[in-house]
Amino acid sequence: MSDKPRHFATRTIHAGEQFGVADNAIFPAIVTASSFTKRGLDDHPEYAYSRVSNPTRHAYESCVAALEEGVGAVACASGVGATATVLELLPKDAHVVVMSGVYGGTFRLLEDYRSHSAGLTTTYVDLNDLQAVSAAIRPETRLIWIETPTNPLLHLVDIKALCELARERGILTCLDNTFCSPWNQRPITLGVDLVMHSASKYIGGHSDLIGGVVVAATEALFKRLRKISMAVGAIQGPFDCYLALRGLKTLDIRMERQCANAMHIARFLESHPQVERVYYPGLESHAQHALCQRQMRSGGAVVSMRVKGDRATVNRLVEALSIFVLADSLGGVESMINHSWSMSHNSLSPAQKEAMGIGENLLRLSVGIEDHRDLIADLESALEAATADT
Numbered sequence: 005m006s007d008k009p010r011h012f013a014t015r016t017i018h019a020g021e022q023f024g025v026a027d028n029a030i031f032p033a034i035v036t037a038s039s040f041t042k043r044g045l046d047d048h049p050e051y052a053y054s055r056v057s058n059p060t061r062h063a064y065e066s067c068v069a070a071l072e073e074g075v076g077a078v079a080c081a082s083g084v085g086a087t088a089t090v091l092e093l094l095p096k097d098a099h100v101v102v103m104s105g106v107y108g109g110t111f112r113l114l115e116d117y118r119s120h121s122a123g124l125t126t127t128y129v130d131l132n133d134l135q136a137v138s139a140a141i142r143p144e145t146r147l148i149w150i151e152t153p154t155n156p157l158l159h160l161v162d163i164k165a166l167c168e169l170a171r172e173r174g175i176l177t178c179l180d181n182t183f184c185s186p187w188n189q190r191p192i193t194l195g196v197d198l199v200m201h202s203a204s205k206y207i208g209g210h211s212d213l214i215g216g217v218v219v220a221a222t223e224a225l226f227k228r229l230r231k232i233s234m235a236v237g238a239i240q241g242p243f244d245c246y247l248a249l250r251g252l253k254t255l256d257i258r259m260e261r262q263c264a265n266a267m268h269i270a271r272f273l274e275s276h277p278q279v280e281r282v283y284y285p286g287l288e289s290h291a292q293h294a295l296c297q298r299q300m301r302s303g304g305a306v307v308s309m310r311v312k313g314d315r316a317t318v319n320r321l322v323e324a325l326s327i328f329v330l331a332d333s334l335g336g337v338e339s340m341i342n343h344s345w346s347m348s349h350n351s352l353s354p355a356q357k358e359a360m361g362i363g364e365n366l367l368r369l370s371v372g373i374e375d376h377r378d379l380i381a382d383l384e385s386a387l388e389a390a391t392a393d394t
C-alpha cells in the first residue's frame with residue numbers, strides 16, 4: 005500500500021480505525037455495552053467501561069481526527085458539551101479572549117455559568133484586529149476562542165496570523181469549525197491547537213442528531229481532553245456516534261453540492277433588485293474574499309441577506325417559501341432559512357442586535373443539496389410575493 009496521504013473524500017470513507025467487532029465487517033457495529041469483561045485481575049483490555057472508551061465512539065472519533073488532521077478526537081453529547089469539555093482545560097480564574105459575535109450558546113456558557121463556577125473572565129474582540137487582541141491579553145489569559153465564519157454575518161478571522169500571535173504569547177487556541185466542517189477549513193493546519201464542532205450541523209448532516217466533537221493537535225492535549233471527557237462524562241452515546249460516522253461518509257459530496265448551490269444562490273441574490281445586501285465569503289464583493297480564498301476551500305454553504313423592506317416583508321417572504329424551511333439549525337441536506345432577529349439572536353435586546361449589524365430584514369440561508377435551480381426559483385417567487393405591494 006502506498007503511504008502517500010489520501011485525499012479528503014477517500015479519508016471520509018477509510019481514515020481512522022473504522023472496523024467492526026467482526027474484523028471483516030465493512031462498517032463498525034453499534035456497541036451498546038456499558039462494560040466489557042476481563043479474563044483475570046491482570047487483564048487490561050482496550051475497552052473496559054463505555055464512559056471511558058467505546059468501540060463505536062472510537063471509530064467515529066478516529067475518523068474525525070484524521071479529517072481535521074489532528075492526533076485524536078473526543079466525541080461529546082452536543083456542541084456545547086464539547087465547548088464545556090474544552091473549558092475544563094483552563095485553571096480557575098483564567099481569562100479568555102473571545103471572538104465578538106460568537107455563537108450564543110458559547111456566550112451563555114461563559115457568561116451565565118463559567119464566570120460563576122470557575123471564575124472565568126472574558127473579553128470579546130474582533131479577532132482580526134491583532135492590536136485589539138494584544139491589548140486584550142492579560143497575564144492570566146489562557147485561551148483564545150475563535151469562530152470563523154461568524155453567524156449570521158459571515159465575518160472571517162485570519163486564523164494563521166492570530167495563531168502566530170497566540171503561540172508567541174503561549175496562549176491556547178480553540179476554533180469552532182461548525183460552519184465550515186473539515187471539508188471547507190482545516191484549522192489545525194493553520195496553527196490552531198483545538199478544533200470544536202457541533203456535529204449536529206454538517207458532520208451529522210441530516211438534521212437527525214445532536215452531537216459535538218473536539219479534535220486536538222497534539223498528543224499532550226489529546227491526553228488531557230480524554231481524561232476530562234472521562235471525568236466529566238459529557239460523552240456521545242454509541243447510537244449517535246454511529247449516525248455521525250454514517251453522516252461523515254457523505255460529507256465530501258454533500259459539502260461539494262451545498263457549497264456550489266450556495267454560490268449560485270449568492271450570485272442570484274446579489275443581482276436581485278429586492279435584495280439590499282448579500283453576505284457570502286465566496287463572492288468577490290465580500291470584504292474578506294481574499295482571506296476566504298487563502299484559508300477556506302469554498303465560500304461555504306451559508307448565505308445571509310438583507311432584503312429591502314421591513315419585518316412584514318420578511319414574514320411574507322418566509323411564508324411564501326415552499327422548499328426552504330424556517331428552522332433554527334443549519335448544515336442539513338435540506339435547505340433552511342433563519343430569521344436571526346427573532347430566532348437565533350432573540351435573547352438580545354433590539355439595541356444589542358442593531359449594534360451587531362443584525363436588522364429585522366436579515367435572513368440566513370443554510371443551503372441544502374436540492375437542485376439549485378429549484379432553490380433559486382423558490383427564492384425568486386417568494387421575493388416577488390413578499391415585495392409585490394411595497
Ligand SMILES: *Cc1c(COP(=O)(O)O)cnc(C)c1O
Pocket residue numbers: 082083084085107109155180182183201202203204205214215216
Ligand atoms: C449549533 C452550534 C453550536 C452548539 O452545538 P449544539 O450541538 O447545538 O450543542 C456551537 N457553535 C456553533 C457555531 C453552532 O452553530
